[in-house]
Amino acid sequence: MKFKFTHNNFNVLNLEKSLAFYQEALGFKEVRRIAPESGEFILVYLGDGVSTHTLELTWLRDRNEPYNLGENEFHLALMVDDYEAAHEHHQKMGCICYENEAMGIYFINDPDNYWLEILPGSKT
Known part of the structure; x- marks a missing residue:
């Protein structure tokens, strides 16, 4: 059995705000x-153009209050080929929410406050 x-x-x-963010911030x-x-709902799957893995954004018509994200301890991680350019781009967007310079990583947050970890291409 293989998953x-x-x-x-x-x-x-x-x-629409989320779609615009993911296009601008991550392509x-x-x-x-x-x-x-x-x-009653819309599901939109976003791709990075490289892998087959997608991010599903779910919009529910009757939902008005923000989602409870707990302590934001879960996140998605993405590798980028030009870390410095990505950092500069995200800095201009104002979406960097946490940086760990010692580890050489940073996090951005989307319009719903989900965290996305940005790693240089050499990190694993």
Whole structure:
């Protein structure tokens, strides 16, 4: 028996704002969308253009209050080929929420306050 990662999910309050953030901050593009006629939810899958792993953004029509993210101890991690350029870009966007210079990593947060760890391409 063999398992393979396929996607992770984040629930979002403002789908358009989240889509714009992930496009600008990480270059993620929509690869699939599920939107039933009832309009009760929309699922949008974002891809990085390199791997088959996707990020599923779930929007629920009847949800108005922010999601409880606990202490934000869970996150997604992404490697970038030009760490310095990415850091500068995220700094200009104002989305860096935590830096650990000793480890050579930093975190950005999306519009719903999910954390995304940014690693230089040489880190594993």
